[in-house]
Amino acid sequence: xxxxxxxxxxxxxxxxxxxxxxxxxxxxxxxxxxxxxxxxxxxxxxxxxxxxxxxxxxxxxxxxxxxxxxxxxxxxxxxxxxxxxxxxxxxxxxxxxxxxxxxxxxxxxxxxxxxxxxxxxxxxxxxxxxxxxxxxxxxxxxxxxxxxxxxxxxxxxxxxxxxxxxxxxxxxxxxxxxxxxxxxxxxxxxxxxxxxxxxxxxxxxxxxxxxxxxxxxxxxxxxxxxxxxxxxxxxxxx
Amino acid sequence: xxxxxxxxxxxxxxxxxxxxxxxxxxxxxxxxxxxxxxxxxxxxxxxxxxxxxxxxxxxxxxxxxxxxxxxxxxxxxxxxxxxxxxxxxxxxxxxxxxxxxxxxxxxxxxxxxxxxxxxxxxxxxxxxxxxxxxxxxxxxxxxxxxxxxxxxxxxxxxxxxxxxxxxxxxxxxxxxxxxxxxxxxxxxxxxxxxxxxxxxxxxxxxxxxxxxxxxxxxxxxxxxxxxxxxxxxxxxxxxxxxxxxxxxxxxxxxxxxxxxxxxxxxxxxxxxxxxxxxxxxxxxxxxxxxxxxxxxxxxxxxxxxxxxxxxxxxxxxxxxxxxxxxxxxxxxxxxxxxxxxxxxxxxxxxxxxxxxxxxxxxxxxxxxxxxxxxxxxxxxxxxxxxxxxxxxxxxxxxxxxxxxxxxxxxxxx
Numbered sequence: 017x018x019x020x021x022x023x024x025x026x027x028x029x030x031x032x033x034x035x036x037x038x039x040x041x042x043x044x045x046x047x048x049x050x051x052x053x054x055x056x057x058x059x060x061x062x063x064x065x066x067x068x069x070x071x072x073x074x075x076x077x078x079x080x081x082x083x084x085x086x087x088x089x090x091x092x093x094x095x096x097x098x099x100x101x102x103x104x105x106x107x108x109x110x111x112x113x114x115x116x117x118x119x120x121x122x123x124x125x126x127x128x129x130x131x132x133x134x135x136x137x138x139x140x141x142x143x144x145x146x147x148x149x150x151x152x153x154x155x156x157x158x159x160x161x162x163x164x165x166x167x168x169x170x171x172x173x174x175x176x177x178x179x180x181x182x183x184x185x186x187x188x189x190x191x192x193x194x195x196x197x198x199x200x201x202x203x204x205x206x207x208x209x210x211x212x213x214x215x216x217x218x219x220x221x222x223x224x225x226x227x228x229x230x231x232x233x234x235x236x237x238x239x240x241x242x243x244x245x246x247x248x249x250x251x252x253x254x
Numbered sequence: 255x256x257x258x259x260x261x262x263x264x265x266x267x268x269x270x271x272x273x274x275x276x277x278x279x280x281x282x283x284x285x286x287x288x289x290x291x292x293x294x295x296x297x298x299x300x301x302x303x304x305x306x307x308x309x310x311x312x313x314x315x316x317x318x319x320x321x322x323x324x325x326x327x328x329x330x331x332x333x334x335x336x337x338x339x340x341x342x343x344x345x346x347x348x349x350x351x352x353x354x355x356x357x358x359x360x361x362x363x364x365x366x367x368x369x370x371x372x373x374x375x376x377x378x379x380x381x382x383x384x385x386x387x388x389x390x391x392x393x394x395x396x397x398x399x400x401x402x403x404x405x406x407x408x409x410x411x412x413x414x415x416x417x418x419x420x421x422x423x424x425x426x427x428x429x430x431x432x433x434x435x436x437x438x439x440x441x442x443x444x445x446x447x448x449x450x451x452x453x454x455x456x457x458x459x460x461x462x463x464x465x466x467x468x469x470x471x472x473x474x475x476x477x478x479x480x481x482x483x484x485x486x487x488x489x490x491x492x493x494x495x496x497x498x499x500x501x502x503x504x505x506x507x508x509x510x511x512x513x514x515x516x517x518x519x520x521x522x523x524x525x526x527x528x529x530x531x532x533x534x535x536x537x538x539x540x541x542x543x544x545x546x547x548x549x550x551x552x553x554x555x556x557x558x559x560x561x562x563x564x565x566x567x568x569x570x571x572x573x574x575x576x577x578x579x580x581x582x583x584x585x586x587x588x589x590x591x592x593x594x595x596x597x598x599x600x601x602x603x604x605x606x607x608x609x610x611x612x613x614x615x616x617x618x619x620x621x622x623x624x625x626x627x628x629x630x631x632x633x634x635x636x637x638x639x640x641x642x643x644x645x646x647x648x649x650x651x652x653x654x655x656x657x658x659x660x661x662x663x664x665x666x667x
Contacts (some may be wrong), residue, residue, distance in 0.1 A: 092639035092648050093667060119666035126665070127359050130633045134361040147636040148666065 051082050060084040061094060086111065095149060097156060100187075104195045105216075120213035122148035125221060145224065155223035159190035161234045163241040168250045177250045178241035190230075194219055197229040314627040316367065321410035324367050324375065330624045332364040335409060342463075343412050346456040347422035350401045352661060360632045366624065368399060370614045371406045377610065378410075378573055383525060387572035389565065389606055391533075394614035395592050397658025400577040403614055404531050407575050408460075416527035416573075418460045419515065419564060421453070424535035425582050427557050439506050443554045450504035450557050454497045454511070465491055470518055476510055478503040490514060505556040512560040519571040526572040528564055532582030534594075536562060537602040562605065576606075616655030625657065626650075629664050637667040 222228025497507030
């Protein structure tokens, strides 16, 4: 894959030295903080671009556009949710490695499920989910919490007050939990040959089936909210 | 009149378009044309199953499971190796690891019929077996199908009644030998007893049906230890059995066994097919062992000698199919070329010369499409994007016709 190539610091250095005052409108791999608010987000995927109407295109033509990031690809197989997961799995900026690990996990899901599929008889085949991407999306959907608790101080006591979550925050928590639970492992001295990718694969499979550690976490949070619903009105007022 | 001309033009234009649409490359990639094509091209299926209802096969498959009958019409199509034959010939190795894992997932073993195999098959059919053994050398970049072609050749040899002398991967004993011990019969050299015994088991499994049928007996008596003797005229299974049981002498047994095979072939008892994958590994200067971390010069490995011996051309009724591989090279990550002259080196070249080089090329468009169709059928590719023409074009471009690369690309899809 060419991603490794693109992440070479020397290559990055050359590009960032170009400066953006005299450049054409599209820059590569620059620090996003440099762009003033007049710059708009890029429409990087052909599918999205084809959906734009002519007026929107006209408007975009006269605007400065930020360059696409390394995670924004025009590939047919590009999936923004998956790219987000890559960011959660990534440690110390090693994006290529994180991507590799997630691909491994998907492959492991597929190996297990496809073999089951081929061994099953025709009627049972329909019930076996085999598409790892679908399994991942389902797992993400199932892991999203509806409520969470926030600390509110009243009369010197800190109460856990249940609050509703918006979709962005809920999705963020789902990603975080999925990766967190997959990182839990036995002490290294008892290494059983089960790697992060194995645990992630298992966690995704479980979560898509509404079982497993991540779902348990979500249920426990919901229970906590239920227990503290008496304090819900502390959310407002003083 | 004008109308007629126009009509004629339209017709000819129409025919032209149809002709364009019906090129095999297009047909293989078009989803709608699949059932029509299967009946169109694969005539021999319907003839084979006249009594049973005609089975509609997809155009990327062929019903012909015997490599002896493979021909140009099956190019780029997948044939399935029957499970019992797979268990006989590939039980102890012979299929590349990545592919072997896939067969487990797909619950079938299907290989694409490709040009290098047909080339070898045609040559083997035309060979005059009274002449010295002909050597074929497969070469090509990593992942383009050398080992798969060899697996196909092994299946062909098995079905055509050849005695198989098959080494799945030379470096399994030249680089990663399980165990080494000093040789007793050849002072100053080293044995790889476990690997030699394992190879004997492989040989026995592949040729059991022939050994039972043939009157293949030892030509002279062999003395290994003070109480370990094999008499002259004993069945050859006894020699193999002894080698498997007494791993200490397995290397010597392999050498004697292959000498017997050579002389029996010379006398016309049977025809022999020698298939060695990663042959240039025999000429690499080091033999590293896993446990002792020692580097040993290759002339001192006794198991290399019989395979060098049998790849000579001083015998007849035999055919030798070898492959040279970058991975089997001394320095696999820095191998500069995949060509035989570079990989074999001076010594290897002089050993093999003259041979017939066979290039294993990358997939052409039709073959890539066939592989994609097969993967979609077996659910190795499930991404809806891969069903569309743009997705397929992306995969085709990304893999660059390399089968292994395509397999890896499709792994997370």
